[in-house]
Amino acid sequence: MQVSDTNRIFESVSDSSASEISLAEAAEIVCNLKAVPTLDEVKEWFSKLLLRQRDYDRYRLFTDRKYARNLVARSSFAELLMLCWRSGQRTPIHDHGGSVGVVMVCEGLLTETMFEHAPGGRVRPYNTYRWGPGAITGADVPDVHQLLNLQPAGRDMVTLHCYAPPLSVLNTYSPRSSRVGRWREGYFTGGAGI
Numbered sequence: 349m350q351v352s353d354t355n356r357i358f359e360s361v362s363d364s365s366a367s368e369i370s371l372a373e374a375a376e377i378v379c380n381l382k383a384v385p386t387l388d389e390v391k392e393w394f395s396k397l398l399l400r401q402r403d404y405d406r407y408r409l410f411t412d413r414k415y416a417r418n419l420v421a422r423s424s425f426a427e428l429l430m431l432c433w434r435s436g437q438r439t440p441i442h443d444h445g446g447s448v449g450v451v452m453v454c455e456g457l458l459t460e461t462m463f464e465h466a467p468g469g470r471v472r473p474y475n476t477y478r479w480g481p482g483a484i485t486g487a488d489v490p491d492v493h494q495l496l497n498l499q500p501a502g503r504d505m506v507t508l509h510c511y512a513p514p515l516s517v518l519n520t521y522s523p524r525s526s527r528v529g530r531w532r533e534g535y536f537t538g539g540a541g542i
Contacts, residue, residue, distance in 0.1 A: 368398040371508075375421035375428055378510070384425045387448040387486050390510045394452045394484045399508065404430055404454065408506060415439070415497070420508075427514035430454075433497035433505040440520040440531060441471060441494045443487075447511045450486045453479045456497060456505030460485055463492040469526025492521055 369377075374393055401408070407418040407430035415437040420428040433456070441463055451458070458479040463471040471492055479485055487493055497505040520529035 367396060369393065369396045371397065371399060371403045371420065374510075378421040378426045378428045379423050381423050381425040385512045387450065387488050390426070390448065390450040390512060391484060391486055394450050394508070394510070397452060397508070399452070399454055401455070404506070404508070408432055410434055410504065422514055424513070426510055426512035429509045429511070431507045431509055433507070435497055435499050435501045435503050438496040439494055440518075440529075441492060441522065442518045442520050442531060443492045444489065444511060444515060445518045446489060447513055447515055448486065448488055449512075449515075450484065450510045451479075451495070452508045453481050453483045454506040454508055455481060456503060457499055458483070458485075458505060458507060459496040459498045461494045461496070463494070463521065463523075465492070466523075469528075470523055471521040472523055 374397055377393060404420075407420055409416050409418050410432045412434060415431055415433040418430040418432065420430055422428070441461075451460075459476060460479060461473050461476045464474045466472040477485065495507075497503075499505065516532070518531045520531045522529075
């Protein structure tokens with residue numbers, strides 16, 4: 349008789365001794381989740397990902413107006429997205445509205461600026477990181493940050509994101525105002541609309 353661990357929220361889709369998983373296997377993990385994964389669990393999957401451009405080429409779709417959000421997989425507990433950025437494209441300063449988020453840089457150089465709450469309800473930057481291909485970064489529930497492609501013109505960036513649970517409404521912030529905005533993350537490219 350086989351005993352299963354009821355505390356595991358996902359089942360491995362490949363041999364547990366395998367050190368690498370494909371994008372398709374990561375999508376299968378997301379689709380078969382039994383609960384919302386933790387930040388560390390998502391980082392663990394991402395650390396095992398072997399991504400080649402040919403494996404994610406169908407999600408490598410750009411738009412000129414703003415960065416493109418291309419849906420790879422979604423369940424009630426998490427979503428996997430490929431974001432494609434032209435030079436100069438950026439997110440607003442935001443939190444994840446109760447979700448954790450993990451990002452892996454596939455192509456290009458990602459700039460991530462972290463913010464803290466300042467007196468008067470505003471936010472101020474306190475650290476900036478530059479992440480190259482293969483780098484993994486994560487944002488926990490209270491974190492406020494901004495992601496940017498600050499590379500020279502003509503230099504695209506591609507990043508893989510997992511949000512758990514899937515994003516719905518984000519809080520947006522400004523260093524110039526105490527007003528907290530709401531940004532609905534309901535758009536996707538590649539047939540699901542930006």
